[in-house]
Amino acid sequence: MTVERTVPLRDGVLELGELALTSHAPVLRGRVVDARGRPVPAAQVVAQGPTSAGAIADVPVSVDGDGRFVLAGPVFRDARGDVGAAVVTASLPHVHPRQLAPQPPPFRSGAATVAPPGDAIELVVPDAATGAFAMVVHGAPQAFRQQLQVCVLDGNNQRLLHDERLLAPKEAGAWHRGSIEAPVGRRTVQLRAFNHVLCEVEIDIQPTRPNDANAVQVHTVAWDAIVRPRAIRAVDAAGQVIPAARVHMRTAGHKSGTIPDASGQLVWLQPLQLRHAAYLIAPGKQMIQLPETASGDVTMVEATPLPLDVKVAAGEQLAGDWKVMLDPCEDTGLASYGTLSANSEVRFPGPPPGRYHVAMFVRFDQFTRRVRVGTIDVAESKAMPGSLTIDAATLAALRVLQAEPPPKK
Numbered sequence: 001m002t003v004e005r006t007v008p009l010r011d012g013v014l015e016l017g018e019l020a021l022t023s024h025a026p027v028l029r030g031r032v033v034d035a036r037g038r039p040v041p042a043a044q045v046v047a048q049g050p051t052s053a054g055a056i057a058d059v060p061v062s063v064d065g066d067g068r069f070v071l072a073g074p075v076f077r078d079a080r081g082d083v084g085a086a087v088v089t090a091s092l093p094h095v096h097p098r099q100l101a102p103q104p105p106p107f108r109s110g111a112a113t114v115a116p117p118g119d120a121i122e123l124v125v126p127d128a129a130t131g132a133f134a135m136v137v138h139g140a141p142q143a144f145r146q147q148l149q150v151c152v153l154d155g156n157n158q159r160l161l162h163d164e165r166l167l168a169p170k171e172a173g174a175w176h177r178g179s180i181e182a183p184v185g186r187r188t189v190q191l192r193a194f195n196h197v198l199c200e201v202e203i204d205i206q207p208t209r210p211n212d213a214n215a216v217q218v219h220t221v222a223w224d225a226i227v228r229p230r231a232i233r234a235v236d237a238a239g240q241v242i243p244a245a246r247v248h249m250r251t252a253g254h255k256s257g258t259i260p261d262a263s264g265q266l267v268w269l270q271p272l273q274l275r276h277a278a279y280l281i282a283p284g285k286q287m288i289q290l291p292e293t294a295s296g297d298v299t300m301v302e303a304t305p306l307p308l309d310v311k312v313a314a315g316e317q318l319a320g321d322w323k324v325m326l327d328p329c330e331d332t333g334l335a336s337y338g339t340l341s342a343n344s345e346v347r348f349p350g351p352p353p354g355r356y357h358v359a360m361f362v363r364f365d366q367f368t369r370r371v372r373v374g375t376i377d378v379a380e381s382k383a384m385p386g387s388l389t390i391d392a393a394t395l396a397a398l399r400v401l402q403a404e405p406p407p408k409k
Contacts, residue, residue: 027083028071028114030121032063032090034210039067040125043090043210049076050084061088085115090123092210107210127207130181132216135191137175139223144193144269145175152180153188179216181208191221194258196269197251199226227269232290234266234280235297242282242300247290250332251276277332279352286350287334303350306336306378308358309387311344312395320402323363324348325370326356326378353379358388360398365407371397 032043045061057076061069076084092107109123135150184207191198199221206217234245241264249256251274258268268278270292280288285300312318322340326348336351340360355377359370374388390398 027075028061028069028086028088028121030069030088030112030123032067032069032109032123032125034125035127036209038211039065040090040092040210041065041067043067043092043123043125045069045088045090045123047071047075047086047088049086050078052077052079052081054079063090085113088112088114088121088123090125092125092213107213125210127184127209129184129207131184131205131207132179133182133189133203133205134179134216134218135189136218136220137191137223138220140175141223141229147193148175149192149195150180151190151192152182153190154183154185189219190254191226193227193269195256196249196271197254197256197274198269198271199273226272228272229267230270230278230290230294231265231267232280232294233264233297234260234282234300236300239297239299242285245280245282245285245300248279248281248334249276250279250334275332277330277334279334281334284349287336287352289334289352304381305347305349306351306381306383307345307347307386308338308376308383309345310340310358310360310373310390311387312390313392316390316392316395318390318395318398321362322360322398325359325361326351326376327359327370327372329355329357329375350381351378360401362401362404363406366401366404369401371401373398 028047032040032045034040041063043063045063047059047061048056049059051057059071059075061071063069071086076086078084089111090109107125107128109125112121112123114121133152137148140148182205184205187203187205188200189203190200201219201221203217203219208215232247234242236242241260243260243264245260245266247258247266247268249258249268251271258266260266266280270276270278278290278294280290280298280300282300284303286303288298288300290298308324310324324338324340324346326336326338328335333354333356334352336348336356338346338348340346355375357372358374358376359372361367361370371394373390373394376388377384
C-alpha cells in the first residue's frame with residue numbers, strides 16, 4: 001500500500017510526524033457453492049466493472065479451499081472517480097469426454113451485481129444437464145466384442161446414441177463402452193450386437209456435478225445372464241444348404257437379421273431377459289418361427305400361398321396398384337406382403353400362424369400412413385375370415401393415399 005503526504009522541509013530535516021496506515025475494507029466478498037451447498041474451491045471468480053477510461057475491466061478473484069473469496073477496494077472507478085458496481089460470476093471448466101447432447105458451456109453461476117460496500121454474496125454453480133455414463137460387459141466372447149454397441153433412448157424411443165467405438169478392456173474378458181454424456185433423466189439403455197438387442201435397462205442418468213466432474217455412472221452386466229448363442233443351418237428337403245436363408249429377429253419392437261457364414265451356419269444371439277422371436281425365411285419357402293431350443297439343420301419346405309379376398313362395398317371400385325401387408329398384432333411377429341390383383345385377391349408367401357392386421361398402401365414411402373382394412377387369423381395356411389370388405393370410410397382414406405403425388409427425388 002502506498003501512502004502520500006506533503007510535509008514542510010525545515011533546516012534540511014524531514015519531519016514525517018505520525019502516519020496512520022489503514023487498509024481498504026473489502027468491497028467484494030462471498031462464497032462459491034454447488035447446488036447442494038457444498039463449497040467449490042476450484043471455481044474461477046471474475047469481477048467485472050468500469051474503469052476511469054470508460055471501459056469495462058475483468059478482475060480475477062482468488063478462491064480459498066472453502067470456496068470463499070475477498071476483493072479489497074475500491075477497485076472499479078468510473079470516469080468521474082466514483083466507485084462503480086461490480087458484476088461477479090463464478091465458473092468451473094468442464095470438458096465432456098464425449099458428448100451426446102449438445103456441448104454445454106462450463107459450469108457457470110448466475111451473475112451477481114454488487115455496489116460496494118455490499119453484503120457477502122453466494123454464487124451457486126449448478127449441476128450439468130448431462131451425466132457421464134459407461135457400460136461394462138463381463139464374459140463376452142472375443143468373437144462378439146467388436147460387434148457390441150450401446151444405444152440410449154429417450155422417453156419417445158428416439159435414438160440418442162448409436163456408437164460402435166470400443167475402448168481397450170481394462171480387465172480380462174470385459175468389454176468397456178467408455179464414458180459418454182447422456183441427458184439427465186430416466187433413459188432406456190440397450191446393449192446390442194450384430195444390431196440385435198441383447199438387453200434393455202432403465203437407468204436414471206445422474207447429472208455431472210461441479211465437485212464430481214470426473215465421476216462416471218457405470219452399469220455392469222454379465223454376458224451369460226443376458227444372452228445365449230444359437231446356430232442352425234437352413235436346408236431343403238434334399239439336405240442341401242439354402243444360401244439365401246436368413247434369420248430375422250424381433251426383440252422389444254426392434255428388427256434385425258442374420259445371414260449365413262461361409263459354412264452355411266446362421267448364428268444369432270438369443271436374449272434371455274426380453275420378449276423375442278426368431279424366424280427362418282427364404283425366397284419361396286414357408287416361414288418358420290424357430291423354437292428357443294433350435295439347433296442343427298432346419299428343413300424348409302416350399303411355401304403354401306395364403307389367399308385373401310379384399311373387396312369394396314357394392315357399387316364402389318378401387319382401381320390401381322395396391323400393396324397389402326399382413327401386420328402382426330404382436331410386436332414380436334413377422335410381417336408379410338402381397339399385391340392386390342385385378343380380381344381383388346392377394347396371395348401372401350407362407351406367413352407363420354398368428355393374428356394379423358391387414359393394411360394397404362400404394363408406395364412404400366406411405367408405409368407409416370398405411371390404412372388398416374381389417375384383422376384376420378392365420379392357421380394351417382388359411383386365413384380366417386378368408387375375405388374382407390372395405391367400408392366407405394376406409395375407402396375414402398385409401399383414395400387420399402392414392403391421390404398423393406410421389407415424393408420428389
